[in-house]
Amino acid sequence: MNNGHDTKQDCAAFQAQLPELIASGVDIADHPHLKNCELCRALLADLESIAQAARELFPIEEPPDELWAQIESKIKKEEG
């Protein structure tokens, strides 16, 4: 039992629905299970934090200068 109200089975059922719930865009915070389950609230918060952090993670990278020369060379070969 993860707390005084919901069981592991409740959590498993809720988490099985999570991919659909998250993808649906509905406000999951109002889901009845979350009102009683601190662990699933934390799980959801973690997943949202990971997605948010990932969006901010990747900088725009510059390819090496020599890459264009390679592309240009291949284009010329293809055009024969």
Next chain:
Amino acid sequence: MPQQTSPTSPPDEEPQPAVDVAHAESPDTQEQPVQAPLSSNPVEASALTRAQAGDHRAFAELYSIHKKRIYSLCLRMVGNIAEAEDLTQEAFLQLHRKIATFRGDSAFSTWLHRLAINVVLMQLRKKGLSLISLDEAMEPAVEERPGRSFGEPDLVLSGSIDRLALQRAIDELPAGYRLIFVLHDIEGYEHNEIAVMLDCSIGNSKSQLHKARLKLRSALRTYPQQEGRR
């Protein structure tokens, strides 16, 4: 979001949009369409038109405009610099072969972005990667099962997510999970678009994304906290 195309090949021809905006804006153009600019960016539009006519210098200009975005996309999708360079090269070679087929139904950058994604997907398939394993979807790994999360510390309560730790966790994701995670959470594609690109069901895309996030969460909790702190 970009137009949907075949998941296995770069866009030979763009799908027709429901409304041809370029020709619907003015009644005068409905009967006798005027060629609209192929890009809203005048520099790009000029280079594009000339490149379509075979101007090599114009193609080099297009490369300069888009090289960072395409290279960064490839790098995110495969997580390997050498492979990203090869894929960037292949994407621009494909672009050179197919540029004449671009008609301006979507933004050029969107079209090129999708072309590059298709190049990456084709390469991964050549390497034998099963992008979406239904077996994986039906039989989650032990660490992904819901019960495993009970009683473990959560990231939100223990502190903010460290960028380097997250980068490492994403790098270590299995390729299929990584693809869906990058396409959805970073590139912003919707599940229906990903399903078309990867030739899987929308439900499978949602499920795989969820598992990718769970794997990242599990990995982030596994790394020693002090390792990621900067």
